[in-house]
Amino acid sequence: MMPFLRMKKVRSSCENAQMKVEKGFTLVELIVVIVILGILAVMAAPRFFDFTSQTRKNSLNGLRGAMESAAHLINARAAIEGKTNSIIADNVYVEGVHLVYGYPTATPDGILKAVELQKSTTLVNNSDWVYHHATGLIYITHASFKKEGAAIQATDCYAFYRAAESPGATPEVGVRLDHC
Numbered sequence: 001m002m003p004f005l006r007m008k009k010v011r012s013s014c015e016n017a018q019m020k021v022e023k024g025f026t027l028v029e030l031i032v033v034i035v036i037l038g039i040l041a042v043m044a045a046p047r048f049f050d051f052t053s054q055t056r057k058n059s060l061n062g063l064r065g066a067m068e069s070a071a072h073l074i075n076a077r078a079a080i081e082g083k084t085n086s087i088i089a090d091n092v093y094v095e096g097v098h099l100v101y102g103y104p105t106a107t108p109d110g111i112l113k114a115v116e117l118q119k120s121t122t123l124v125n126n127s128d129w130v131y132h133h134a135t136g137l138i139y140i141t142h143a144s145f146k147k148e149g150a151a152i153q154a155t156d157c158y159a160f161y162r163a164a165e166s167p168g169a170t171p172e173v174g175v176r177l178d179h180c
Contacts (some may be wrong), residue, residue, distance in 0.1 A: 056142055056157060056180040063115070063140060063159045068173045070114035071103050071161075078102040085167050101164040103171045106138040111161045111171075136163045145180070155179065 025033075077094045078084050084102030086092035092099045097114045104110035108117075108131075117129055117140070131140040132152050141158040152158050157180035162172040 053180050056145060057175075057177050059142070060140075060157070060159045060175045060177065060180070064173055064175050066115045067111055067159065067161050071111065071171050071173065074099070074104050074114050075102045101167050101169060103164040104161075106136050106161050106163040106171075107133050110163070111138060112140075136165065137161070 074094055074097050075084070078086075078092075078099055079102060081094060083092050083094060083099060086099050086101065088098075088100045088105060096109075097111075098105045098107060098109040100110075104114045112131065117131065128143060129140055130143045130152060131138055133139075138161050139152040139158050140160070141152050141155050145155055145157055153176075156176055156178040159175045160173070164171050
């Protein structure tokens with residue numbers, strides 16, 4: 001019996017040339033794909049990363065926290081000074097902040113002064129905030145967000161402060177973030 005011999009196939013140079021198939025992308029193809037991906041990213045990014053909206057929401061939540069803290073700090077000071085049963089007509093002040101039942105009023109002299117926003121008696125525009133107060137209630141939103149002539153409540157993106165309405169009651173502080 002003959003042992004099986006392994007024979008190596010010898011390829012001709014012509015076969016080698018045919019076997020060399022280029023694999024991969026050309027530089028032009030890569031650049032075109034990168035440009036297309038860049039255009040898609042620029043168009044889609046604002047939908048997925050709405051930084052302006054999130055910034056407004058975060059700053060309004062921060063303002064809400066500041067109003068809550070300021071109201072409780074002023075109330076503690078009013079309790080020390082025995083001024084927790086005052087009504088608005090009494091014109092009682094603690095550290096320059098107008099009080100009602102020991103908490104800041106919903107006025108520029110009340111909660112806005114307590115959180116150190118610009119003092120005013122009407123709708124005021126400053127570089128950051130717009131606010132409007134009615135009896136016992138104040139609304140605050142971003143100056144850049146409020147439409148000219150529209151009510152702050154119509155923006156559905158605001159913080160609000162409702163003053164204490166009776167002895168022992170606490171003020172209501174909240175935010176509306178539906179359309180920020």
